[in-house]
Amino acid sequence: MAFTKYADYATQIADYFIPPSLAADREAKKRARIFLYSHLFGPFIGSAVPLAVFAFDSAPDYKAGVLLASILSFWVFPFLLKYTGAYRTLAFVSIQTLIFSILWSCYCYGGVRSPTLAWALNIPLLSFLYIGPSSRLRLALAAQFVVSALIFFGVNEFFEPPPLTMSPIAIQALGLISTVAAALYVVMMALFYANALASQVELKAEIEGHLRTTADFVAATESARRSSAAKAEFIAKMSHELRTPLNAVIGYSEILLDEAETEEDAQSAADLRRIHGAGVHLLKLVNEILDLSRIEAGRMETLPELVDCGDLLRSVAGRFAEAARQSGTNVVVDAAVATVLVDGAKLSQIVEQLLENAIAFTDKGQVRITAERASEGNNDRLLICVADTGCGIAQDRLEGFLDRLETVEEADGRQEGGAGVGLLLSKRLCELIGATLSLESELGKGTRATVALVMPADAIERVDSEQSRLATVAARMRRVDSEAQERQVNAKAVVG
Amino acid sequence: MQKLLLVEDNEANRDMLSRRLIRQKFEVVCAIDGPSGVAAARREKPDLILMDVALGAMDGWEATRQIKAASETADIPVIALTAHALESDRAKSVSVGCADFDTKPVDLRRLLQKINACLEAR
Numbered sequence: 379m380a381f382t383k384y385a386d387y388a389t390q391i392a393d394y395f396i397p398p399s400l401a402a403d404r405e406a407k408k409r410a411r412i413f414l415y416s417h418l419f420g421p422f423i424g425s426a427v428p429l430a431v432f433a434f435d436s437a438p439d440y441k442a443g444v445l446l447a448s449i450l451s452f453w454v455f456p457f458l459l460k461y462t463g464a465y466r467t468l469a470f471v472s473i474q475t476l477i478f479s480i481l482w483s484c485y486c487y488g489g490v491r492s493p494t495l496a497w498a499l500n501i502p503l504l505s506f507l508y509i510g511p512s513s514r515l516r517l518a519l520a521a522q523f524v525v526s527a528l529i530f531f532g533v534n535e536f537f538e539p540p541p542l543t544m545s546p547i548a549i550q551a552l553g554l555i556s557t558v559a560a561a562l563y564v565v566m567m568a569l570f571y572a573n574a575l576a577s578q579v580e581l582k583a584e585i586e587g588h589l590r591t592t593a594d595f596v597a598a599t600e601s602a603r604r605s606s607a608a609k610a611e612f613i614a615k616m617s618h619e620l621r622t623p624l625n626a627v628i629g630y631s632e633i634l635l636d637e638a639e640t641e642e643d644a645q646s647a648a649d650l651r652r653i654h655g656a657g658v659h660l661l662k663l664v665n666e667i668l669d670l671s672r673i674e675a676g677r678m679e680t681l682p683e684l685v686d687c688g689d690l691l692r693s694v695a696g697r698f699a700e701a702a703r704q705s706g707t708n709v710v711v712d713a714a715v716a717t718v719l720v721d722g723a724k725l726s727q728i729v730e731q732l733l734e735n736a737i738a739f740t741d742k743g744q745v746r747i748t749a750e751r752a753s754e755g756n757n758d759r760l761l762i763c764v765a766d767t768g769c770g771i772a773q774d775r776l777e778g779f780l781d782r783l784e785t786v787e788e789a790d791g792r793q794e795g796g797a798g799v800g801l802l803l804s805k806r807l808c809e810l811i812g813a814t815l816s817l818e819s820e821l822g823k824g825t826r827a828t829v830a831l832v833m834p835a836d837a838i839e840r841v842d843s844e845q846s847r848l849a850t851v852a853a854r855m856r857r858v859d860s861e862a863q864e865r866q867v868n869a870k871a872v873v874g
Numbered sequence: 875m876q877k878l879l880l881v882e883d884n885e886a887n888r889d890m891l892s893r894r895l896i897r898q899k900f901e902v903v904c905a906i907d908g909p910s911g912v913a914a915a916r917r918e919k920p921d922l923i924l925m926d927v928a929l930g931a932m933d934g935w936e937a938t939r940q941i942k943a944a945s946e947t948a949d950i951p952v953i954a955l956t957a958h959a960l961e962s963d964r965a966k967s968v969s970v971g972c973a974d975f976d977t978k979p980v981d982l983r984r985l986l987q988k989i990n991a992c993l994e995a996r
Binding site: 618621622624625626628629630632633636661679681723 | 884886887890891893894897957962964965978979980982
């Protein structure tokens with residue numbers, strides 16, 4: 379469409395004057411454009427009136443000059459807007475200038491019957507276009523218009539308008555030109571307004587921008603997903619490849635160890651025990667790394683279940699009885715908590731790791747495993763502590779200890795490095811089941827690892843009601859059982 | 875002497891585990907895949923079945939399902955052996971009717987505890 383093309387040129391010119399403060403907001407920019415269209419192109423149409431006066435008036439004087447000057451002054455507004463950015467003030471001043479020009483021409487050329495009065499219709503139109511939907515500002519503009527009109531009628535009433543120096547024919551010609559110009563002006567503004575409404579330039583650019591960003595995000599996400607999936611798959615494959623030979627090393631060394639022990643071949647048994655121990659250690663590392671990668675890939679599932687905390691801790695401690703005996707360490711379990719809702723397998727894994735470390739760093743001492751419930755606001759916390767009387771960790775090393783992946787034995791043989799893979803895994807597992815793992819330690823006195831499991835109050839109620847439900851079911855089953863037994867007894871009695 | 879059926883497709887694993895179980899005074903029969911495992915369960919009537927779940931075409935889950943579906947073998951307890959200690963594996967072993975499950979490589983002492991618990995429960 380031809381108009382659209384010209385309107386696009388007009389838009390380019392108008393955009394030159396739009397200050398950056400308005401360019402950011404799409405609505406503000408749209409209004410500023412309409413303001414600029416009317417100020418840039420309106421004077422071409424509006425100046426037709428004073429030019430017609432100059433043409434038809436036999437003795438044109440300062441009155442036509444003032445009118446022309448006031449109309450041409452609109453060309454100053456775009457520059458003021460560009461350099462001050464004070465859009466709202468300029469809009470009010472511009473409307474006031476427009477009111478003045480119209481009323482001045484009416485006053486000078488025929489009073490209330492002036493042929494230029496048709497221009498007054500443009501005042502509310504432009505006010506609406508400039509100000510936008512704010513009713514407060516519209517009210518202010520309406521007041522501005524009413525006050526101006528009252529002044530006009532007052533002046534008209536008390537000061538006789540200057541006598542017309544134009545012939546009736548000339549007045550009619552002026553009226554015709556003025557009306558046509560006013561109509562042209564309204565049409566121009568309507569077209570520009572429609573164009574601004576329909577203009578998809580910004581919208582299109584914005585949508586394209588969003589689409590590009592979206593495409594970038596999708597691509598980045600996809601590539602991250604692919605690389606993460608590839609990594610997880612690689613680790614899963616590698617761990618399988620590592621497990622199979624490790625399986626053979628562990629299994630066959632165990633068979634040979636068994637035979638060597640039966641034949642009382644002490645030297646072979648010692649060697650085989652080392653091979654077997656190394657295999658088991660390596661397997662544990664492989665499993666820990668696999669678990670870590672699963673947690674990182676978000677592929678580690680949790681299965682909360684009702685767990686008897688005391689049972690769980692005693693069973694973990696039982697698995698380390700042999701290791702504890704070898705290091706001369708006494709393991710004590712003191713669980714004052716009964717049933718909790720937690721992923722039991724993960725909790726076992728965590729406590730196993732903590733206990734393994736505690737025993738490894740304690741020589742002929744004691745490891746205490748305790749579980750207690752601590753209330754804190756609306757939440758109950760289950761605190762599981764593994765406290766040893768071992769070598770402890772220096773304070774300066776304790777800070778961020780769990781996040782440092784160091785080997786357990788330093789090069790100089792001191793048994794006080796950072797957390798190994800196992801402890802790091804424990805920390806991640808804690809996070810996974812909604813717990814926190816913290817360490818307190820004193821060099822030479824021992825270390826206390828605490829797993830704090832936050833349980834919302836309603837979870838405990840759930841546990842309680844679940845327990846009572848189970849108890850009810852159990853009682854019912856016992857009753858059924860005893861009834862059945864009774865019936866059996868009765869039946870036997872009948873048969874007997 | 876109690877009879878165990880070991881269904882395992884990996885030759886080394888089968889050899890190792892069967893030898894270790896024989897040393898523990900069990901009678902051990904082996905099967906190398908799912909279909910032969912199901913057939914052996916019917917033929918040998920073992921006291922307990924150790925079922926590797928990663929068996930190729932017919933996996934251990936499916937073999938267990940068939941063993942549990944046949945009335946003459948339904949009562950034989952099955953312990954599933956999986957490579958990973960995944961919760962989904964545990965849930966699946968329960969859903970197909972396994973009595974218990976353990977991870978490979980086998981910790982013999984732990985497996986023996988589970989075997990004995992299952993045999994006592996019968």
